[in-house]
Amino acid sequence: MSRLGVIADDFTGATDIASFLVQNGLATIQFNGVPQGDEKVNAQAIVVSLKSRSCSPAQAISQSLAALSWLQQQGCDRFYFKYCSTFDSTATGNIGPVTDALLAALDETLTVISPALPVNGRTVYQGYLFVNDQLLSDSGMRHHPVTPMTDSYLPRLMEQQAHGKAAVIGATTLDRGAGAVREQLTALAQQQVRYVVLDALHEQHLLVQGEALREMRLVTGGSGLAIGLARQWANNSTVNLQAEQAGRPRGDRAVVISGSCSQMTNRQVSAYRQQAPAREVDVEACLQQVESYAQLLCDWVEANTHQPLAPLLYATADAQQLQTIQQRYGAARSSEAVEQLFAAVARELKSRGWQRFIVAGGETSGVVAQSLGVTGFHIGPTISPGVPWVRDIDQPLSLALKSGNFGDEQFFARAQTEFPL
Numbered sequence: 001m002s003r004l005g006v007i008a009d010d011f012t013g014a015t016d017i018a019s020f021l022v023q024n025g026l027a028t029i030q031f032n033g034v035p036q037g038d039e040k041v042n043a044q045a046i047v048v049s050l051k052s053r054s055c056s057p058a059q060a061i062s063q064s065l066a067a068l069s070w071l072q073q074q075g076c077d078r079f080y081f082k083y084c085s086t087f088d089s090t091a092t093g094n095i096g097p098v099t100d101a102l103l104a105a106l107d108e109t110l111t112v113i114s115p116a117l118p119v120n121g122r123t124v125y126q127g128y129l130f131v132n133d134q135l136l137s138d139s140g141m142r143h144h145p146v147t148p149m150t151d152s153y154l155p156r157l158m159e160q161q162a163h164g165k166a167a168v169i170g171a172t173t174l175d176r177g178a179g180a181v182r183e184q185l186t187a188l189a190q191q192q193v194r195y196v197v198l199d200a201l202h203e204q205h206l207l208v209q210g211e212a213l214r215e216m217r218l219v220t221g222g223s224g225l226a227i228g229l230a231r232q233w234a235n236n237s238t239v240n241l242q243a244e245q246a247g248r249p250r251g252d253r254a255v256v257i258s259g260s261c262s263q264m265t266n267r268q269v270s271a272y273r274q275q276a277p278a279r280e281v282d283v284e285a286c287l288q289q290v291e292s293y294a295q296l297l298c299d300w301v302e303a304n305t306h307q308p309l310a311p312l313l314y315a316t317a318d319a320q321q322l323q324t325i326q327q328r329y330g331a332a333r334s335s336e337a338v339e340q341l342f343a344a345v346a347r348e349l350k351s352r353g354w355q356r357f358i359v360a361g362g363e364t365s366g367v368v369a370q371s372l373g374v375t376g377f378h379i380g381p382t383i384s385p386g387v388p389w390v391r392d393i394d395q396p397l398s399l400a401l402k403s404g405n406f407g408d409e410q411f412f413a414r415a416q417t418e419f420p421l
């Protein structure tokens with residue numbers, strides 16, 4: 001029986017894949033960062049979440065190799081590098097450099113690139129990545145504050161960032177089944193191709209991918225391929241039910257923190273502002289006096305907590321507002337200041353007894369989880385595809401970590417009303 005080790009480049013990405021693994025029958029546990037020590041973990045899949053998406057390539061490589069080595073000590077023999085379904089990266093990485101480093105460490109020469117997640121509108125056709133009915137580069141991702149995506153052609157993106165040749169296995173081959181995909185992988189390996197981009201238009205293609213890649217030591221992609229792989233390896237139909245219990249949210253004080261500027265999060269924030277107390281974060285105040293500003297915002301949260309729905313703090317801005325802020329304060333400086341603020345707010349609210357945190361944004365979720373001192377999660381019930389409730393393995397804390405673009409407009413309210421206290 002294979003044991004899967006997942007190296008995820010951000011926190012929402014990690015809970016996303018963990019959720020699909022559990023739903024498709026693999027008992028899964030998630031750790032935030034590489035755990036200290038070598039105590040053996042009892043799970044069929046282990047997910048290590050890093051914050052390596054937008055740090056330097058050298059840092060991303062060293063974190064990813066440390067995760068790989070710990071997962072190997074845990075007895076994992078199959079590995080999955082999880083990145084964003086919108087391939088969030090820049091011309092220098094980090095998807096390419098990390099993939100190369102993992103291939104080298106595992107002494108492998110070929111892997112697949114499979115970001116598709118059709119249930120959330122991410123499909124790949126002829127190597128081009130789509131978000132719903134738009135090319136990635138026409139979607140809101142072109143305005144992402146840290147990793148703007150202005151190209152949709154995955155082989156080109158990969159060849160720019162990494163050291164090797166890329167090729168595509170198209171949808172017509174996937175339609176012919178796992179045998180046809182395996183044959184083409186063998187042919188591409190003989191042509192010294194290192195990165196094979198896999199088309200996927202719907203879930204059946206992911207199931208074919210899972211069957212074709214069952215024996216591949218390193219795969220890379222979004223969380224969709226995990227559906228196919230988990231179905232190959234799952235042998236316990238009660239895993240999903242057990243997870244529902246282990247990860248069900250607890251705690252009576254909740255807050256919503258939104259640091260994502262994605263189009264979907266903008267819509268979710270607009271909808272929630274009509275339903276619950278909401279306060280916008282002032283970026284200048286974050287830059288000037290982060291600790292005292294955090295105290296002030298926590299006082300506001302406390303004063304607004306006796307409503308049916310939890311108060312919302314948001315830095316979420318639309319593309320034009322964000323551009324103005326970035327021109328005034330600098331992109332890196334302003335986004336770091338906002339992250340520091342949310343880290344300080346989460347720390348303070350925890351010390352005041354808050355136990356439920358609903359967070360929007362991958363980087364934002366990373367800093368919040370780190371500042372709450374969360375070491376690992378039980379994966380709980382799904383709120384929207386790819387967004388489960390998760391419960392800290394040591395502390396009485398429940399979190400919903402929402403990827404920027406995931407969820408429907410009512411996500412923040414549903415995360416509460418469908419899982420009452």
Ligand SMILES: Nc1ncnc2c1ncn2[C@@H]1O[C@H](COP(=O)(O)OP(=O)(O)O)[C@@H](O)[C@H]1O
Nearest residue numbers: 145260262315334335338339361362363364404
């Ligand atoms: N108003 C703002 N001004 C500047 N940066 C912002 C603002 N709001 C959010 N950010 C930053 O944008 C980044 C959003 O990334 P992230 O949390 O990963 O969201 P997503 O999941 O949509 O990518 C974070 O670094 C956050 O601090």
Ligand SMILES: O=C(O)[C@@H](O)C(=O)COP(=O)(O)O
Nearest residue numbers: 013016084085361362403404
């Ligand atoms: O694969 C995905 O789309 C998500 O799991 C993911 O990685 C989310 O990243 P953010 O959009 O930065 O939250």
